[in-house]
Structure formats: structure tokens, C-alpha cells
Amino acid sequence: GDSVTQMEGPVTLSEEAFLTINCTYTATGYPSLFWYVQYPGEGLQLLLKATKADDKGSNKGFEATYRKETTSFHLEKGSVQVSDSAVYFCALSPRNTGNQFYFGTGTSLTVIP
Amino acid sequence: GAVVSQHPSRVICKSGTSVKIECRSLDFQATTMFWYRQFPKQSLMLMATSNEGSKATYEQGVEKDKFLINHASLTLSTLTVTSAHPEDSSFYICSARTAGSTGELFFGEGSRLTVL
Numbered sequence: 001g002d003s004v005t006q007m008e009g010p011v012t013l014s015e016e017a018f019l020t021i022n023c024t025y026t027a028t029g030y031p032s033l034f035w036y037v038q039y040p041g042e043g044l045q046l047l048l049k050a051t052k053a054d055d056k057g058s059n060k061g062f063e064a065t066y067r068k069e070t071t072s073f074h075l076e077k078g079s080v081q082v083s084d085s086a087v088y089f090c091a092l093s094p095r096n097t098g099n100q101f102y103f104g105t106g107t108s109l110t111v112i113p
Numbered sequence: 114g115a116v117v118s119q120h121p122s123r124v125i126c127k128s129g130t131s132v133k134i135e136c137r138s139l140d141f142q143a144t145t146m147f148w149y150r151q152f153p154k155q156s157l158m159l160m161a162t163s164n165e166g167s168k169a170t171y172e173q174g175v176e177k178d179k180f181l182i183n184h185a186s187l188t189l190s191t192l193t194v195t196s197a198h199p200e201d202s203s204f205y206i207c208s209a210r211t212a213g214s215t216g217e218l219f220f221g222e223g224s225r226l227t228v229l
Contacts, residue, residue, distance in 0.1 A: 036220075043119070043206050043220040044157075089156065093218075101147075101218055105156045 002027040006090045006104030013080055013111050021075040021107045023064075023090035031092040033057075033066055033073040038087045038106070047075075047088070080111045115141045117209050119221030126197055127229055134192045134224045136207030142187035143209035147218070148180075151204040163190040197228040 007022040025033065032051045036044040048057030050066035050073065057064050062077045073090060090104040116139040126132050136146055144165045149157040161182050162170040169182035179201075181193040194201050204225050208218045 034218075036218075041223075041225075043223040044208075044218075045220070046218070091218075101159075103156045 002031065002092060002094055002100075002102050004090050004092055004102050004104040007107055008105070010108040010110060013109070015082055015111055015113050016079045017111075019075070019077040019080045019084075019109070021088055021090075021109070023073045023075065023104060025071050025073065025090075025092050025102075027071075027092055027094055029095055030068075031094045033064070034091040034093070034101075035062070035064055035073070035075050036089040036091060036103075038089065040086070044089065080109070082111045082113055085109055085111050115139075115209070115219045117207065117219045117221045119207055119224055121224060122222055123225045123227075125227045125229065128198055129196055131193055131195045132197055132226060134194075134205055134207075134226075136190045136192070136209075136221050138188045138209045138219075141209075143190075144187060146184060146190040146207055146209045148182060148190075148192050149206045149208065151206060151223075157206065160192075165190075194226065197226070199228045202226055202228045 003026045005024050034049045035047040037047045038044045048059040050057040053066055053068035055066045064073050064075045087106045087108045089106045091101050093101050118137045118139055120135045146163040148160045150160050151157050159172050160175045163182045163184040165184045165187050171177045184190045204223050206223045207221045210218050
């Protein structure tokens with residue numbers, strides 16, 4: 001079945017460091033791929049998405065490229081800030097199901113000054 | 114983006130009582146809403162799919178008599194935890210999806226339930 005495998009955390013980085021959070025997926029067909037962010041005590045917010053192969057989603061300095069050949073959607077940011085401290089979830093939505101989202105287990109990121 | 118609002122954000126109740134959590138889509142109509150449960154430091158577990166005008170679809174292992182879901186209108190779904198027990202304490206999150214196969218999920222702020 002469809003699934004998402006996400007890099008386990010927690011991840012601790014110094015401010016201005018480079019961030020990579022790995023995400024790979026298993027799916028039939030061509031799913032849409034998402035990164036959601038959850039700040040402490042809050043619900044999830046969409047960070048970025050990509051709907052087809054080779055698409056690059058970007059927002060707030062974060063980027064992820066939909067790689068069908070490696071079934072990956074790794075999240076990157078060139079210079080993290082303390083305010084980026086949160087839990088990041090990779091997710092996929094198969095086409096034509098209408099309902100189902102599959103989430104990774106989440107990666108906790110802490111950025112220290 | 115679309116806004117989904119959840120209420121209350123925090124609730125504390127005594128064991129044996131029932132608690133209702135509301136989920137509203139504020140600026141769009143949602144024929145389908147989703148209820149998730151999140152345990153500490155874990156991912157979201159889909160509990161059920163709430164369908165406007167019909168019965169909810171529950172995921173395997175979720176007690177439908179325990180977690181009552183009502184989708185009264187195109188902008189409101191409610192989750193009632195009946196006869197709550199301490200093991201029901203958790204973070205409950207609702208979401209709604211905009212139209213289209215690539216529509217993203219918009220999440221409510223979540224409701225933290227603590228059962229004493």
C-alpha cells in the first residue's frame with residue numbers, strides 16, 4: 001500500500017545551518033506530495049507541495065523537489081532560524097482517492113541560537 | 114488559504130463524562146472532513162472520515178460508539194468523545210480538503226483533551 005518514510009529525529013541545528021529532512025514514498029501512480037509543519041501547541045500548516053514529477057515546492061526558504069526516479073521529496077533549507085523549530089511531516093495523497101492522506105511519523109527540529 | 118477552525122482548543126473533563134469538539138470550515142464548504150488523533154511525539158492517526166448528510170466512515174480499530182461524529186452541515190463537523198477515560202486524553206485534529214484531486218488538507222488548530 002501507499003506509505004511515507006521519513007527521517008527520524010530529533011534534529012538539532014545551530015542557527016544558519018543547512019537543513020535536510022529526508023522523505024521517501026511508496027505509491028502507485030502519481031501522488032501529490034506535501035510537507036506540513038506543526039509548531040508547538042498548534043495544528044498542522046501546509047508548508048509546501050508538489051503535484052507532479054520534477055515539480056519544486058517552495059515557501060519561506062524551504063524547498064522540496066518531487067523526484068519520481070528516487071521516489072523522494074526531501075525538505076531543504078539553506079539557513080535555518082530559531083523560529084523554524086517545529087515538527088515537520090511529509091505526506092502523500094494518491095490521485096483519484098479523494099480522501100486519503102498518508103503521513104510520515106514527523107521529524108522534530110530544534111534550532112539553537 | 115482556506116481556514117478551518119476548531120473549538121475548544123483545550124478541554125479538561127472528569128472520567129465518565131462526554132466532550133464535544135467542533136470543526137468548522139470558515140470560508141469554504143467541505144462535504145468531507147477528517148478527524149485525526151495524535152499521540153505525543155507521534156504522527157497523525159486518521160480516526161474517521163466525516164461525510165455531510167451521511168454516516169461517518171471509521172478506520173479499523175476506532176470505536177464508533179466511543180467517538181461519535183456528526184456532519185450537520187457543509188461547514189460543521191463535530192466529534193463527541195463519549196464516557197471519556199484517561200486513555201482518551203490526546204490531541205484531536207480535524208481537517209477539510211478543498212475540491213479537486215490535488216486539493217490540500219487544511220487543518221484546525223487542534224483540541225487537547227485531558228481526562229482526569
